[in-house]
Amino acid sequence: MKLLCGKEVIYFLKCVTGYLSEKSQILMKRLVGKMATIRDVAKLAGVSVATVSRVLNNRGYVHQDTRKKVEEAILSLDYKPNAVARSLFKKTSKSVGFIIPDITNPFFPQLVRSVEMVMKRAGYTILLFNSDEILENELKSIDLMVSKYVDGFLVVSNTLKKEHISELPLPVVCLDRVIGEEIPSVSVDNYAGARKAVRHLLERGCRNIAHIRGPAKVRTAEERLRGYRDEIRANGLKPYIVPGNYDLNTAMENALELFEKHPEIDGVFAGNDVMAVGAMKAASKLGMPIPGRLKIIGFDGIEWGTAVTPELTTMEQPISELGKKAGELLLELINGGKLRTSHYVFEAKLIVREST
Amino acid sequence: MKLLCGKEVIYFLKCVTGYLSEKSQILMKRLVGKMATIRDVAKLAGVSVATVSRVLNNRGYVHQDTRKKVEEAILSLDYKPNAVARSLFKKTSKSVGFIIPDITNPFFPQLVRSVEMVMKRAGYTILLFNSDEILENELKSIDLMVSKYVDGFLVVSNTLKKEHISELPLPVVCLDRVIGEEIPSVSVDNYAGARKAVRHLLERGCRNIAHIRGPAKVRTAEERLRGYRDEIRANGLKPYIVPGNYDLNTAMENALELFEKHPEIDGVFAGNDVMAVGAMKAASKLGMPIPGRLKIIGFDGIEWGTAVTPELTTMEQPISELGKKAGELLLELINGGKLRTSHYVFEAKLIVREST
DNA sequence: GTGAAAGCGCTAACAG
DNA sequence: CTGTTAGCGCTTTCAC
Numbered sequence: 171m172k173l174l175c176g177k178e179v180i181y182f183l184k185c186v187t188g189y190l191s192e193k194s195q196i197l198m199k200r201l202v203g204k205m206a207t208i209r210d211v212a213k214l215a216g217v218s219v220a221t222v223s224r225v226l227n228n229r230g231y232v233h234q235d236t237r238k239k240v241e242e243a244i245l246s247l248d249y250k251p252n253a254v255a256r257s258l259f260k261k262t263s264k265s266v267g268f269i270i271p272d273i274t275n276p277f278f279p280q281l282v283r284s285v286e287m288v289m290k291r292a293g294y295t296i297l298l299f300n301s302d303e304i305l306e307n308e309l310k311s312i313d314l315m316v317s318k319y320v321d322g323f324l325v326v327s328n329t330l331k332k333e334h335i336s337e338l339p340l341p342v343v344c345l346d347r348v349i350g351e352e353i354p355s356v357s358v359d360n361y362a363g364a365r366k367a368v369r370h371l372l373e374r375g376c377r378n379i380a381h382i383r384g385p386a387k388v389r390t391a392e393e394r395l396r397g398y399r400d401e402i403r404a405n406g407l408k409p410y411i412v413p414g415n416y417d418l419n420t421a422m423e424n425a426l427e428l429f430e431k432h433p434e435i436d437g438v439f440a441g442n443d444v445m446a447v448g449a450m451k452a453a454s455k456l457g458m459p460i461p462g463r464l465k466i467i468g469f470d471g472i473e474w475g476t477a478v479t480p481e482l483t484t485m486e487q488p489i490s491e492l493g494k495k496a497g498e499l500l501l502e503l504i505n506g507g508k509l510r511t512s513h514y515v516f517e518a519k520l521i522v523r524e525s526t
Numbered sequence: 527m528k529l530l531c532g533k534e535v536i537y538f539l540k541c542v543t544g545y546l547s548e549k550s551q552i553l554m555k556r557l558v559g560k561m562a563t564i565r566d567v568a569k570l571a572g573v574s575v576a577t578v579s580r581v582l583n584n585r586g587y588v589h590q591d592t593r594k595k596v597e598e599a600i601l602s603l604d605y606k607p608n609a610v611a612r613s614l615f616k617k618t619s620k621s622v623g624f625i626i627p628d629i630t631n632p633f634f635p636q637l638v639r640s641v642e643m644v645m646k647r648a649g650y651t652i653l654l655f656n657s658d659e660i661l662e663n664e665l666k667s668i669d670l671m672v673s674k675y676v677d678g679f680l681v682v683s684n685t686l687k688k689e690h691i692s693e694l695p696l697p698v699v700c701l702d703r704v705i706g707e708e709i710p711s712v713s714v715d716n717y718a719g720a721r722k723a724v725r726h727l728l729e730r731g732c733r734n735i736a737h738i739r740g741p742a743k744v745r746t747a748e749e750r751l752r753g754y755r756d757e758i759r760a761n762g763l764k765p766y767i768v769p770g771n772y773d774l775n776t777a778m779e780n781a782l783e784l785f786e787k788h789p790e791i792d793g794v795f796a797g798n799d800v801m802a803v804g805a806m807k808a809a810s811k812l813g814m815p816i817p818g819r820l821k822i823i824g825f826d827g828i829e830w831g832t833a834v835t836p837e838l839t840t841m842e843q844p845i846s847e848l849g850k851k852a853g854e855l856l857l858e859l860i861n862g863g864k865l866r867t868s869h870y871v872f873e874a875k876l877i878v879r880e881s882t
Numbered sequence: 883g884t885g886a887a888a889g890c891g892c893t894a895a896c897a898g
Numbered sequence: 899c900t901g902t903t904a905g906c907g908c909t910t911t912c913a914c
Contacts, residue, residue, distance in 0.1 A: 205672075205695065207891055218901045223893060230894095231899050253673040254613045255891035258906050263610065265653070265674075273635045276829075283630050286656055295670060297621070298654045300642055314651060316561075317609040318621075339561065418833060447833045454835045473632075477774060477803045478834055479810045563907055574885045579909055586910095587883055611907035614890050885914080890907105897902080 206247035215243035226251055257319050265295040266500060267315040267323030271303045275416070276444065276472045277489070278326075281345065284493030285324060292501050294321065305329040316340065321504045324496055325349075328388050341503035345496045347389045354503070354512035356496040360390050360469075363485045363518030364397025367439045367467045370483070372405060374465050374526050376437030380410035380428055382421050382449060384441035391416070394441050394469060410435060414445045421448030429456055429464075436464060437526075443468035443475050443484055450478060450525065465526040469518065480524030488516050562603035571599035582607055613675050621651040622856060623671040623679035627659045631772070632800065632828045633845070634682075637701065640849030641680060648857050650677070661685040672696065677860045680852055681705075684744050697859035701852045703745045710859070710868035712852040716746050716825075719841045719874030720753025723795045723823045726839070728761060730821050730882050732793030736766035736784055738777050738805060740797035747772070750797050750825060766791060770801045777804030785812055785820075792820055793882075799824035799831050799840055806834060806881065821882040825874065836880030844872050 208226075212219045217236060224230045225240045232240075243249070257263040266289055270278045286296050297320060299311040308330050315323055322341040332350030335342050344355040371379050381398040384391025395411070402409045412428050414421040421440065425448060429435060440446035446468030450460060458464045460480055468475060471486030495514050502509060564582075568575045573592060580586045581596045588596075599605070613619040622645055626634045642652050653676060655667040664686050671679055678697040688706030691698050700711040727735050737754040740747025751767070758765045768784050770777040777796065781804060785791060796802035802824030806816060814820045816836055824831060827842030851870050858865060 208893095209891080219892080220894085220901060220903095221899090224900085227893080233899060236900080250669060250673050252614075252675075252891050253670070254610060254619065254675050255906090256893080257610045258608075258614050258891080258908090259893050261906075263674075272639070273629070274639050276632070276635075279629045279632075279635050282654070283628070283656060286654070295674070296654050298638070298642070298652050300639060313606060314609070317606050318619075318651070319608075319610050418829075444833075451833075451835060473774075474830065474833055477800075477807075477830055479807060564909095565907080575908080576885060576887095576910080577883085580884085583909080589883060592883075608907050611890090612909080614892090614907080615909050617890075883914105886912090888909105888911085890909090892906090893904105895902105895904090898900085 205252070206249040208249075208251070210247055211240065211243045211249050214247060215239045261319055262321050263319040264293055265297055265318070265320050266504075267297045267299060267311065267320045267325075269299045269301050269308055269311055269323065269325040269327060271326065272300050273298070276474060277442070277470055280472070280489040281326075281493045284490040285497045288494050288497035288501070294501075297323075301327060301329075303327065303329050309334065312338070322500045324500060341500060343496050343499045343503070345492060348513065354499050354509055356492050356499065356514045356516070358487045358492065358516045358518050360393035360518070361397040361400075363469060363487075364394040364439065365401040366518070366520055367469065367485045368398055368401040370520055370522070370526065371437040371439060371465055371467060372401075374437070374461075376465055377407065378410070378432070378434045379407065379437040379439060380412065380432070380435050382412050382414040382425060382438065382440045382445045384414060384416045384445075386413075388416075391441055398439055414441055414448070416442050416444060418444050418448045418451075421445035422452045425449040425452035426455065429453065429458065438464065438466045440466065440468045443470040443472045443482060446482055446484065446525075447474055447478055450480075450482070461524065461526050467526055471519075471521060475521075475523065483523045483526040484521050485518040486521045487518050492516060561608070562605040564605075564607070566603055567596065567599045567605050570603060571595045617675055618677050619675040620649055621653060621674070621676050622860075623653045623655060623667065623676045623681075625655045625657050625664055625667055625679065625681040625683060627682065628656050629654070632830060633798070633826055636828075636845040637682075637849045640846040641853045644850050644853035644857070650857075653679075657683060657685075659683060659685050665690065668694070678856045680856060697856060699852050699855045699859070701848060704869065710855050710865055712848050712855065712870045712872070714843045714848065714872045714874050716749035716874070717753040717756075719825060719843075720750040720795070721757040722874070722876055723825065723841045724754055724757040726876055726878070726882065727793040727795060727821055727823060728757075730793070730817075732821055733763065734766065734788070734790045735763065735793040735795060736768065736788070736791050738768050738770040738781060738794065738796045738801045740770060740772045740801070742769075744772075747797055754795055770797055770804070772798050772800060774800050774804045774807075777801035778808045781805040781808035782811065785809065785814065794820065794822045796822065796824045799826040799828050799838060802838055802840065802881075803830055803834055806836075806838070817880065817882050823882055827875075827877060831877075831879065839879045839882040840877050841874040842877045843874050848872060 208219050208222050212222045222240055224232050225237050268285055289296055301307045308327055324343055324345050326346040328347055330349060336352055342353060344353055346357055348355040348357055383395045399409055412424040414424060438449045440449055446466050449466050453460055453464050468482050468484040471484050475482035475484050564575050564578050568578045578596055580588050581593050624641055645652055657663040664683055680699055680701050682702045684703055686705060692708055698709055700709050702713055704711040704713055739751045755765055768780040794805045796805055802822050805822050809816055809820050824838050824840040827840050831838035831840050
């Protein structure tokens, strides 16, 4: 048999099918690439589908001998339960969605990884959606997820509002940014982190500290800006604020301009690591030694920080922990648990490297 | 009604339900958060489910007036077709899997992004799996995908062999690495790219060129090594090869050792950009100016290359194009098309920046 | 043009 | 302990 190819098998089947026992016929189905169903297993094992279902799910009593017969049938048919059929019945799919702005932003891969890790361990699959922070994309993704019976989802977004989420028939947890009181979230204390960053620069002797801020309307960026401003004020210093977009080039250009206009600047707190690297490049273009002439601190703790020379001092976010905690919350929610705390706030941690 | 909250509505419903027309009852269902089904729509519109299905799928003849009634019902119930039920029947899920080694490796986010882009446009969702190149993980993910009726999948892997794939009941395309003649693939010509890289160093005047190689058994790494070796030989030079693991630290340490032992080295071709950055750091520790005393070229074209100072010269892979092409191939396969060419090989492109 | 009915593959009562 | 059966929500013949 093994030597026949697809078409031949089919032909052969047609010829002999009438003469074969039912069991043999089932076995043949496999050879032509058809997936075995629970019914095939039941027939082959000589039991009912209910019994097969029982051994599959380890539920209810099944006699040892029966179980064995079923297991053998499963093996010989290489039967795999059909997840879609199961989903349809159970209204659950063992999968969760994850909406992020852009996987290409170096902050997210680690987050995705840690989320996937805890979800996979619990038997869940991840559907990934890049939204580019465009509301319409997010909404579409959500509809899709609902119709696919995902069991819940994680989202990092600034555009999404609570009214988009609160009526949904599935659990949601927000990551990195909080959307509303009612929606569980995991984030870091950006404000405190920012103040700590500025304080570090102060301790290193900086007096004229600039801030390259993240994009307007982005929560994290606003909070870091506020932290910077407050700490600067509390020390009676003058704030220097330039816009940035959480990306390298804008930050570099704006930093360049800043350094030229304000040569007194001796410290920079960048809204994230990517922009900090931009500032480093600007400084290097102007021949300003780091940390000698200028000290720079970033925010995030992404790998880039250790790739550059000098290595970047930064306020590290516990990215993996964020993802892990968010995943755990979602799992609890999925399993019908009530959350004791529904807003988790982590601390950013000062990692002193070479740029300060 | 709108002022009642969940529990109250339910109570209210219980009380009056007997007195309501069937249509009103259907409308109420929504208020308590139940998803409308095609049956609800049919009832509300006063037609059969078959008709609703017809307007949903734009198939067969439906009278204008009927269509209108149905559409109104859909709107007023905020009905969304259930993707799972549809999948069960159609044996297709409008989703594809993507198995990658590790999203945390800066090469993959861009790839994922570009794949998602073409797939989303065609209405497909991405299931993401990080395998860590562990065969067992890959196999598990594949089983999962099959049972979820994914319509096909993309995979980048060295561990997976053709026998794991060729019998699968769904289309597969390999990315970045080719697994076998029968399995469509999209990759780049690592060998030629490597030779080109070395030639560039040669043209820049290097005579003692070392190679930091990628991990053993990884196809791409082997090919780049071979390219290096052949080009060096062809020029009658002496090869210097040190191991690396496609990661920063190993590369840095090994480069450090290499530079100390062989001060004559004046050029480095690293197996990927991450290791090239490692080499840069090593050089910087030893105070070897780049590109003055030592020239370095990487492979990949990831963003890191522009973040470091000096910016990294590299053999750029057209990552987005790889993803796009792979996605397109998969779509063709899914739609039952035959591929004219099933192995696409892209060229790596020399991007001269500051490190050479 | 439209409806009735038979599944897709699985689970969970409910009987024995 | 095991089998029968009625769906989950949708699509698709096949009649009318």
